[in-house]
Amino acid sequence: MSRSVTVRAPGKINLQLAVGPVGDDGYHPLATVFQAVDLYETVTATDREDDEITVTVEAPRTLGIDPASVPTDASNLAVKAALALRESYGLDLGVDLHIVKGVPVAGGMAGGSADAAAALVACAEAWGAAVSRTELDEIAAGLGADVPFSLHGHTAVGLGRGSDLSPAMSRGQFHWVLATQSDGLSTPAVYGRFDxxxxxxxxxxxxxxxxxxxxxxxxxxxxxxxxxALSNDLQAAALNLAPHLTRVMDAAREAEALGVIVSGSGPTVAALARSRQHALAIAAHIGAEDVAHTVLTASGPAPGATIL
Structure with missing residues (x-):
């Protein structure tokens, strides 16, 4: 009988993203503070009798995501995660991956990284691989700077390329408004403009x-x-490539947000509210200004990859 395992992993906001000049290795040194929020990617892994890896994608209408915009070939980070896990442990097993989107696509909130983190945990369980979280961390770091954080969640400091993680001391709950756009921003393009x-x-x-x-x-x-204290060294580059995001940030400030920032490489704009009720009021104001494709509210910190 086939075995199915479902895992969810959170999207993130960079409360701080400090970026140094590109090095000889082509990478930028980073110092960042991540906070996971309760918008989740959910991945169900069902083992197969052959060695094929397939992907299907589902997205709720309320999120404004076209499932067809998510690749289902080897470029999908969940597929890369399954392949990396299989190679690391010399496995020849297959899996069907079903992704339910809950994080904006190409929005600077690490939805793809959350898919990868969830797929690592789900595939390890579905295949019965005895893999520790430390070993998963090592595989995750090879998949992208945000993937290890998606495994752990909560609030954390990331150094180096962002994958050298340590927990951050944080108290209480924070309430966010997330204004997304129908057109994403390419992370390489934003870093290129930064350079x-x-x-x-x-x-x-x-x-x-x-x-x-x-x-x-x-x-x-x-x-x-x-x-x-919110800050993002990539914000100026993102605003240069997508000037209309300034209107989103202005709308959030008009609604008395405590802080407004472009999340990661954008184009999602994150606004911090006083309370859950204030977050709803900010979201309503941004929606009325008609400057964003979708406006969501979320709270953090949220847990990392979790088996459901």
Missing amino acids: DQVAGGAVVDDDPRISEELMGALMSGDPRRVGA
């Missing part, structure tokens, strides 16, 4: 560091302090 800005004289830290102000704010659990 252009650095070459043009933009000042960046060669050795990016975590903000002490933000870490203190998270430990206090005070959303006002957290909102004032």
